[in-house]
Amino acid sequence: MAPLVRAAPGLAVNTVADYIKNGIRTGKFAAGQRLIASDLASELGVSLGVVREALSLLDGAGLIELLPNRGAQIRSLSRDDVRQIFELREALEGQAAALAARNLSGLKPRQALTDAFKEADRAAAAADAPAYRSANAAFHHAILALADNPRLVEIASELTVPIYRLQLTMLLDDAELKAAAAGHQRIMDAILAGDAERARTEMQDHVRFSGAVMMRLVE
Known part of the structure; x- marks a missing residue:
């Protein structure tokens, strides 16, 4: 990564924080x-002060822990953490799906949503869990983009950071992949039909299903 020494202090702090977040996402x-x-x-070509400020931001976000005399470490997720994250995702992404159904117009946004759906559906049909994880993220991102609410997108996106780490260890069986893909179909159908409340309900059901699968990983 190119050094950040010429970046404005606030920008450098955010860039360091984003670098660490991406490292958590990718494993x-x-x-x-x-x-x-x-x-x-x-490594990043910034001052210790910039790194410490970035670590403090991530500690406040619950992604790392600042331990006395031990520095910083990546935080492990407890069952309560996973439950709380998915409860929030259920509310936020349900609202995003409802907004997407209300906002959807024109060919381009419809194409972005259907393309993301097709990729996830193909991965599920092939029982390719790693490909499904990537395509699933793209599908949810497409819906968040259609919601056209930057604050909602920012908060919902932050909630996915620690979950990506768990997803790297998640092995969905064929039945779970098919169930998740069927959930995508129902969500997309509701959005394309402009049915906001059905889109909300279908997304909430889908996120609740994903949360139940994730809970297995922290038992």
Whole structure:
């Protein structure tokens, strides 16, 4: 990654925080892994102060822990964490689906949604769990984009960061993949029909199903 030394201080802090978030999403940083501020500062070409401020932001967001005399480490998720995250996602993404149904117009947004759906559906049919994870994320992102509510998108997107880490270890069986794909179909049908309340209900059911699967990983 190119050094950030010329970036404005606030921008540099956000860029360091985003770098760590992306590392959590992709599995570069594992649960319990220590983050050495001096190593991050050297790697990213920023000051220790910038890294420490970024770590403080991520601690406030619940993604890392700042431990006395031990520095920072990636936070592990408890069952309560997963339950609370999915309760929030259920409300937020249900609202996003309802807004998407109300806002959908024109060929381009419809195409983005259907393309994302087809990719997830193909992955589910092929029982390709890694491909499904990626396509599923794209499908949900397409709906958030259609919601056209930047604040909702920001909050909902933040909630997915720690969940991505769990998804890397998740192995859905064929029945679960098919059930998830069927949920996508119902959500998309409701959105394309402009039925906001049905879209909300179908998305809430889908997120609730995903949450139940995730809970297995922290038992």
